Each structure stands twice: as C-alpha cells, then as structure tokens.
Amino acid sequence: MLLTLVHKEMLGQVLNVRFYVSFALAFLLLVPATYILATDCGLMQREYGPLIGEGFYTPGGWDRFWVCREIPRLRVLASGLDENLSLRSHNTVYEGAYFGESQFVHNFLRDMLSHLDFVFFINVVGSLLAFTFTYDAISGERQRGTLRLVMANPVRRALLLLSKFLGSYLSFVVSVLPALGAVVLVLYLHPDVGFRASDWEASFWLFVLAMLSVAVYFMLGVFVSCVTPEPRTTLTALMTIWVFLVLVVPNFSPFVAAELYPIPAFHQVQRQADALTQENARPAHAQQRKFLDAHGGNYEALSEENKIEYQAIWLDHCRTFYAQELTKVWEAFFNQMDAQARLAQYLSLMSPSATFTYLASDLAHTGIESEHAFRLATIRFRRQYAANVGEYIERTGDKTKLWVIDSKLVPPFRVPRPTISAVVSTHLSQCLVLVLYSVLCFCGAQVAFIRSSI
Amino acid sequence: MRLLWTLIQRELLEDLTSSRYVLASVLCVVLCLTSIVLMLDDYKRRLERYNSQMAAVTQEQLQTRLSFAKRPQPLSVMARGVDEVMGRSLNITGWQPEEEPIAHVGGRSAEGRHLYGFAQGQHLFALFATPDFVYIVGVVLSAFATFLSFGTICGEKQTHMLSLLMSYSIRRPTLLFAKWLGGYISLLISLCPAMLLMLVFLTVSSGVPLQTEDWIRIAGIIGLSLIYLLIFFTLGLLTSTLTHQPATALILVLSVWALWVLGAPRIGCSAAKGLRPVQPNFTFGLHKRAVKQGSVEDSQETLWKMDDEYIATVDAQMGIAENLSRFSPFASYVYASTTLAQTGITDAQNFRRQVADWDRERRRGRPTELSLPPLRLEQSVLGIANDLILLLSWNALLFTGAHVAFLRYDVR
Numbered sequence: 064m065l066l067t068l069v070h071k072e073m074l075g076q077v078l079n080v081r082f083y084v085s086f087a088l089a090f091l092l093l094v095p096a097t098y099i100l101a102t103d104c105g106l107m108q109r110e111y112g113p114l115i116g117e118g119f120y121t122p123g124g125w126d127r128f129w130v131c132r133e134i135p136r137l138r139v140l141a142s143g144l145d146e147n148l149s150l151r152s153h154n155t156v157y158e159g160a161y162f163g164e165s166q167f168v169h170n171f172l173r174d175m176l177s178h179l180d181f182v183f184f185i186n187v188v189g190s191l192l193a194f195t196f197t198y199d200a201i202s203g204e205r206q207r208g209t210l211r212l213v214m215a216n217p218v219r220r221a222l223l224l225l226s227k228f229l230g231s232y233l234s235f236v237v238s239v240l241p242a243l244g245a246v247v248l249v250l251y252l253h254p255d256v257g258f259r260a261s262d263w264e265a266s267f268w269l270f271v272l273a274m275l276s277v278a279v280y281f282m283l284g285v286f287v288s289c290v291t292p293e294p295r296t297t298l299t300a301l302m303t304i305w306v307f308l309v310l311v312v313p314n315f316s317p318f319v320a321a322e323l324y325p326i327p328a329f330h331q332v333q334r335q336a337d338a339l340t341q342e343n344a345r346p347a348h349a350q351q352r353k354f355l356d357a358h359g360g361n362y363e364a365l366s367e368e369n370k371i372e373y374q375a376i377w378l379d380h381c382r383t384f385y386a387q388e389l390t391k392v393w394e395a396f397f398n399q400m401d402a403q404a405r406l407a408q409y410l411s412l413m414s415p416s417a418t419f420t421y422l423a424s425d426l427a428h429t430g431i432e433s434e435h436a437f438r439l440a441t442i443r444f445r446r447q448y449a450a451n452v453g454e455y456i457e458r459t460g461d462k463t464k465l466w467v468i469d470s471k472l473v474p475p476f477r478v479p480r481p482t483i484s485a486v487v488s489t490h491l492s493q494c495l496v497l498v499l500y501s502v503l504c505f506c507g508a509q510v511a512f513i514r515s516s517i
Numbered sequence: 518m519r520l521l522w523t524l525i526q527r528e529l530l531e532d533l534t535s536s537r538y539v540l541a542s543v544l545c546v547v548l549c550l551t552s553i554v555l556m557l558d559d560y561k562r563r564l565e566r567y568n569s570q571m572a573a574v575t576q577e578q579l580q581t582r583l584s585f586a587k588r589p590q591p592l593s594v595m596a597r598g599v600d601e602v603m604g605r606s607l608n609i610t611g612w613q614p615e616e617e618p619i620a621h622v623g624g625r626s627a628e629g630r631h632l633y634g635f636a637q638g639q640h641l642f643a644l645f646a647t648p649d650f651v652y653i654v655g656v657v658l659s660a661f662a663t664f665l666s667f668g669t670i671c672g673e674k675q676t677h678m679l680s681l682l683m684s685y686s687i688r689r690p691t692l693l694f695a696k697w698l699g700g701y702i703s704l705l706i707s708l709c710p711a712m713l714l715m716l717v718f719l720t721v722s723s724g725v726p727l728q729t730e731d732w733i734r735i736a737g738i739i740g741l742s743l744i745y746l747l748i749f750f751t752l753g754l755l756t757s758t759l760t761h762q763p764a765t766a767l768i769l770v771l772s773v774w775a776l777w778v779l780g781a782p783r784i785g786c787s788a789a790k791g792l793r794p795v796q797p798n799f800t801f802g803l804h805k806r807a808v809k810q811g812s813v814e815d816s817q818e819t820l821w822k823m824d825d826e827y828i829a830t831v832d833a834q835m836g837i838a839e840n841l842s843r844f845s846p847f848a849s850y851v852y853a854s855t856t857l858a859q860t861g862i863t864d865a866q867n868f869r870r871q872v873a874d875w876d877r878e879r880r881r882g883r884p885t886e887l888s889l890p891p892l893r894l895e896q897s898v899l900g901i902a903n904d905l906i907l908l909l910s911w912n913a914l915l916f917t918g919a920h921v922a923f924l925r926y927d928v929r
Contacts, residue, residue, distance in 0.1 A: 096787070169831065295668075
C-alpha cells in the first residue's frame with residue numbers, strides 16, 4: 064500500500080511544473096557555481112605556488128617565516144569562511160603571529176556578496192523547493208476533494224502522511240540528482256580540483272547531511288499542510304517560517320550571541336598584551352644594561368662577539384616571551400571567541416539551515432573549528448620551535464639561531480584535521496536535532512491530521 | 518479616472534483586510550526593529566573599538582599617523598556594506614613600498630609591533646550575511662513582495678472574479694494599472710509601521726549622531742528600497758499574467774526570485790574572479806621584493822607604479838564583477854544603498870586612494886595632514902545614478918511585459 068501511495072505521489076509531482084523548475088534551478092545554479100569555485104580554487108593553488116601545502120616556509124628573509132596549510136579542497140562545495148579563513152600565519156622572531164589573508168587592497172565585493180556554493184543552494188533554494196513540493200500535500204487534496212476519495216479506501220492516516228513525505232521528498236531528490244551528478248562530474252574532471260579519497264568520502268557525507276537537512280523542511284511542509292485548511296494559508300505560513308528559519312535565525316544569531324556573550328574588543332586584548340610585553344621586557348633590558356656596563360658602557364665600542372651577546376639577551380627574551388607568555392593572552396581571547404561562536408551555534412539550532420552550514424563548513428575544513436584549529440596549531444608550533452632553539456643553544460652555546468632561522472630546528476607543522484566521524488560526533492547534538500525536528504514534525508502532522516476534518 | 522480610483526479602492530480594501538498583508542506588516546516590524554537594535558549595538562561596538570584603538574596610538578604615531586583606522590559610518594546601521602572591512606586597523610611601515618600595497622591590515626601595539634593582526638573580529642560573522650536593513654529589504658521583503666502579488670490576476674481568474682470584472686466596461690490597461698497601484702500602495706502601507714518605528718528608534722537612540730545630510734541619505738535609501746520592492750511586486754504581477762493557476766505562478770516567481778536575487782549576483786562576482794584573475798597580495802609582495810634594487814627609497818617610485826597597476830587590476834576585476842552582477846536588481850540595490858550610506862565600493866576606493874596619496878606625499882618629503890573625508894552627498898548621488906536608472910528600467914520593463922501579457926490574457 065505504501066509503495067502504491069508513494070508511487071502515486073511521485074507521479075503527481077513529476078507531472079507538476081515544480082519538478083521541472085527544481086531540475087532547472089539545480090542545474091542552473093549548482094553546476095556553474097561549482098565550476099566557478101573549482102576554477103577559483105585552481106587560481107589560488109597556482110598563485111600560491113610552492114606555499115600551498117602544509118608546513119613551514121621562509122621567504123629568504125632571515126627573521127621571518129610563514130606557516131601554511133593546504134587550501135581545503137572541499138571549499139568547492141562549502142566555501143565557509145571563504146576569504147576570512149586563514150591559510151597562513153606570518154611570524155617573526157620578535158613578534159607574535161599574524162593571521163589571515165585579509166588585505167587592504169582587495170576585491171571589496173567579496174565582503175558584500177558571498178559565494179554561491181552547494182551549501183547555499185541547499186539552505187536557500189533547497190528549503191524553498193521543499194516547501195513548494197509539500198505545501199499542498201494535504202490542504203491541496205482537501206480543497207480539491209481528492210483527500211476524501213483517498214480516505215474512502217482502507218488507508219491509515221499515518222501511512223498516507225508518510226507516503227506524502229516520501230513521495231515528494233523522493234521526487235525532489237530525483238529532480239536534483241542529474242545536477243548533483245553533473246557536480247560530481249565537474250569535481251572529477253576539473254583539473255584544479257584533485258579530490259583525494261578522503262575528500263570524496265567527505266563530499267558523500269556532505270550530500271547525506273544536505274539531504275537530511277532538506278528532509279526536515281519536507282516534514283515541516285507536510286506538517287503545516289495538515290494544520291492549515293487551504294493551500295493559500297499553508298503557503299503564507301510556510302513562507303513566514305522559511306523567512307525565519309533560512310534568512311533570519313542564522314544571520315541574526317551571531318549578533319545576538321555577541322550581545323549575550325560579549326568578548327573584549329581586539330584592542331583591549333592588545334593593550335593587555337602590550338602591558339605584559341612592557342612588563343616582561345624590563346628584566347631583559349636591565350640585563351642588557353648590566354652587560355653593557357660590564358663591558359665599558361658603550362655599545363659601539365663592543366667587540367663583534369660582545370655585540371652578538373648583547374643582542375642575544377634581548378632575542379632570547381623574545382624567543383620565550385612571544386612564543387609562550389604572550390600567546391597565553393591570545394589563546395584566552397581565541398577561546399572566548401570560540402565560546403561566543405558556540406553560543407551562536409546553539410542559538411541557531413532551531414534553524415536546520417544554520418545547523419547544516421556549521422556542519423558542512425566543519426566537514427569541509429572551512430569553518431570556525433578549522434580556523435580555531437589552525438590558530439592553536441600555530442601557537443603550539445611556535446612554542447615547540449622556541450623550545451627547540453632553546454635546547455640547541457643550551458647544547459651548543461651557538462646563539463646565532465636566535466635570529467637566523469634554521470630549518471633543522473623547525474618542528475613539523477600539522478593542523479589537526481578531524482575525521483568525518485569526529486566532526487559528526489562533535490556536532491552530534493546538531494545532527495540529532497535535525498532528526499528530532501523531522502520526527503516531531505511527523506508526529507505533529509499525524510496529530511493534526513487525525514484531528515482535522517477530511 | 519473615477520473608475521480607476523474605484524478599482525484601486527477595491528484592491529486596497531481587499532489587500533489590507535487579508536491575512537497576508539497583516540502578516541507582512543508584523544514581519545516587517547519584527548525584522549526591522551530587531552535588525553536596527555542589533556546593528557546599533559554592532560555600530561557602538563565598532564565605534565568603541567575605533568576609539569580604543571585611537572586612544573592606544575602613541576603621540577609619535579599620532580603625528581605620523583602610521584597606525585590608524587577609519588571611523589565607522591553612522592549609516593552603516595542601515596547598510597553595513599564594507600564599513601567593517603574598511604574600519605579594520607591599518608599600519609603603514611617604513612618598508613611598505615616593497616611589501617603589500619599601501620598598508621597592512623592589522624592591529625599595532627603601542628610599541629609599534631603588529632600582533633595577531635587579523636584576529637580582530639569574530640569570524641563567525643563571515644559565515645552569514647549581515648542582517649541590516651538592506652539585507653532585510655533586498656532578500657526577505659523582496660520575496661514577500663513577489664508573494665503578495667503572484668495571485669493578482671491568475672488568483673482572480675481562479676475564483677472567476679476576473680471574468681466578472683471584465684464583463685463591465687473596464688479597459689484591460691486600467692484594470693492592470695489599478696491592481697498594480699492598489700497592491701503596491703497596500704504593500705507600502707504594510708511597510709510603513711516598520712519604517713516609522715525604525716526611524717523613531719534611530720532618532721531616539723544615543724550614540725548615532727545623525728546630521729541633516731544623513732537624513733537625506735536615509736530618505737534616499739528608503740526611496741531606493743521602495744523602487745526595488747516595486748520591481749518584485751511587478752515581477753509577481755507579470756508572472757500572474759503569464760500563468761493561469763496561482764500555484765504555477767508561485768513556483769515560477771519564487772524560482773525567478775531565487776535565480777535573480779540569490780544566484781545571479783553571486784555567480785557574477787565569482788565569474789569575475791575567473792575572467793580577470795588578480796595575483797594575491799602576498800605573492801605580489803614577493804614579486805615587488807624581487808624587483809626592488811637598492812634601498813626602499815631608491816626604488817619607491819617604481820614600486821608605487823607597480824602598486825598602481827596592481828590596484829588597477831583589482832579595480833578592473835571589481836568593475837567586471839559589479840557589471841555582471843548588475844543583471845540582478847539586488848546587486849544594483851545593494852551598490853546604490855551602500856553608496857548612499859557611505860559604506861560602498863566607491864567609498865572604499867576613495868579611502869584607499871586618500872591613504873595612498875597621503876603616504877606617498879609624506880615619503881616624498883611633502884608631509885600633509887591626513888584627513889579622510891567621506892564622499893559628499895553630490896558625489897554619492899552621482900555614484901548611484903546608473904543603479905537607479907537600472908532599477909527604474911527593470912520596473913518599466915516588467916510592467917510593460919505584464920501589460921502586453923494581460924492584453925493577450927484569456928480571462929475566462
């Protein structure tokens with residue numbers, strides 16, 4: 064019986080204009096967007112040349128270095144933080160790390176209009192299509208009088224609801240499947256993409272999560288269709304819900320989180336860091352003065368060896384201070400930012416779109432978690448490097464390594480890349496919320512359908 | 518004329534008593550007020566950050582202004598545009614000509630060190646669009662405008678009201694015009710409480726100093742919003758005259774809306790990156806370092822020439838992106854509104870030029886006072902002329918389309 068009902072529902076959907084609209088929209092938006100993003104990734108890979116690839120790089124300057132990470136390949140499907148995602152950090156021996164790719168001269172339009180990617184398509188267009196597929200599932204049949212006919216047969220109401228959901232959902236999947244196939248083809252054939260097995264696996268899970276997210280909207284559509292008496296009212300209600308869930312909740316939640324959990328402004332933290340820097344510099348300066356007094360009191364009159372010794376006092380202070388004490392201040396700031404981000408995520412839990420965005424961007428390593436992991440990895444890297452230099456000086460007495468970067472002392476730089484299961488387990492509560500929404504909507508729809516007149 | 522007025526009255530009465538318009542009105546109030554409250558707080562936070570940063574700059578730096586930031590624009594509460602990006606702190610170092618063009622983005626400590634430069638703000642904000650007034654009108658209310666008008670003709674046909682109306686001696690253009698005007702006035706009436714409340718809140722809230730010129734700009738943004746919403750209202754009307762069933766009309770209009778508002782501008786911007794690629798700042802800096810001969814001072818003119826060429830390439834990419842995305846009225850609306858709010862692309866380019874000119878003159882030994890005046894009202898108005906014409910043209914085109922389609926429409 065279920066199969067017959069699903070088949071009937073699917074036939075109705077396939078013959079309806081919305082099926083073709085869904086097919087056309089998926090093709091027109093998804094395929095060009097993926098191709099453009101793949102080309103963009105290729106441009107980035109070529110421009111960064113040898114810097115692409117995780118690790119350490121020094122451009123020939125003797126006191127500065129970069130630590131870089133790979134451009135996340137799944138950026139093609141989920142651009143996430145996009146240009147705001149740090150791909151490298153700029154470091155010097157005497158200073159802290161300097162993150163990010165934000166430049167003064169850049170294409171400002173990128174700050175106004177985000178990329179159109181797979182995640183955006185699912186969140187905005189997918190959800191909208193889900194509502195257009197389901198708005199008349201029950202209320203439409205009720206208005207046309209066909210519901211009475213169907214219910215004249217020995218069909219259980221729950222079964223009918225399930226068939227409505229499955230039929231419309233599967234029709235949607237069928238309508239976007241060719242476009243998804245074309246996207247996979249673009250990813251496979253585009254010379255700049257170069258997906259590895261793990262990327263294909265992550266993409267698969269991204270598609271699965273996308274379908275789960277869209278399923279919530281389908282369930283919601285069926286539920287509202289049961290609650291409302293006629294399709295016009297269903298549409299009004301669904302449009303309002305859509306506006307709130309897709310366009311309002313995700314966008315407002317970071318600002319509300321900033322209200323509820325304010326974090327210090329960057330310059331307040333910087334002032335704190337400055338005060339710490341000045342305070343910590345005093346003993347090193349005193350030591351330098353002492354050294355100078357012991358050697359005649361005039362720097363210019365010092366021998367080359369003593370000049371190096373004199374400079375080494377300050378640089379040794381920088382080595383430990385910038386890599387250890389100062390990073391604690393920034394680490395604390397990053398953790399506060401992370402806590403605020405988590406609050407925003409919890410606030411936006413009511414929106415499946417926001418939940419999917421966070422999940423997808425973390426799965427693609429282009430999200431908040433990834434940015435945080437990179438920053439903390441840089442801090443750890445600097446600590447380890449400072450420790451290695453200290454160890455080397457202790458062992459050999461050679462202090463030149465304080466300002467000349469020796470690649471032998473450079474520890475391996477690795478940004479922890481969580482596995483798919485780790486990402487899912489981190490966001491398990493959010494995944495469960497998506498499932499819970501679907502179940503709740505189905506239960507609600509059933510109750511409303513039982514109580515409603517046919 | 519009398520007939521037209523009667524028809525408009527009927528349309529108004531029908532619309533204003535319908536639940537859709539009431540819902541739209543409530544939604545507008547909730548969204549506009551929430552947005553203005555959050556954006557005001559965001560503005561205050563940015564202003565505080567700016568004041569705090571400028572207070573941290575040492576006296577020596579104040580004289581040379583090597584570390585500074587751009588003051589947030591008050592109208593960014595309505596159209597944030599690139600204000601937050603422009604407001605990030607900037608550093609100009611002694612060896613700037615051989616590094617990235619004009620300035621570094623990043624904080625600078627009192628000791629002159631830049632520390633964790635880019636970690637200035639919460640990255641979370643980059644994940645979603647800013648929910649300012651322009652976003653609410655551009656995305657949310659445009660969807661609602663189409664939603665309110667998609668059934669204007671085909672909906673009446675379904676209920677057989679259209680054939681009844683046409684049995685009177687009413688000319689089709691008159692009927693269409695009455696429906697268009699009546700429906701749009703209803704939309705304006707439902708928007709009014711939200712707009713008024715927002716303006717009242719803006720006036721009474723402390724911390725946003727608004728001058729007469731700002732009010733003219735606000736009026737301009739509201740005017741643009743109304744013209745923009747009219748496009749989508751007319752789009753709904755056009756779809757309604759092209760279809761015979763409201764359900765088909767709705768699906769079509771929402772698809773066009775999705776393609777037009779969400780798809781086209783983003784695809785345009787992304788395509789421009791491929792059509793006119795720009796070398797990243799970072800590799801450009803390495804390239805400049807390779808070209809540099811002798812000291813920075815010796816080769817600064819050559820390096821600045823390279824900078825100018827680089828900036829011209831970036832601007833060319835932006836130009837292509839702007840023009841491609843202008844196929845969508847949403848892009849035109851965003852560009853025009855942000856220009857009026859002094860947070861647009863032209864303002865960013867103006868700010869960039871001022872900083873570059875000031876720095877170059879200083880290095881040439883002709884130091885001048887750094888003043889960063891934003892674009893004047895006349896300049897902003899000139900800057901929006903193209904987009905305004907585009908928005909009006911879309912309205913004219915869509916209404917003409919609806920008119921032609923309705924002349925051929927089978928009302929039975």
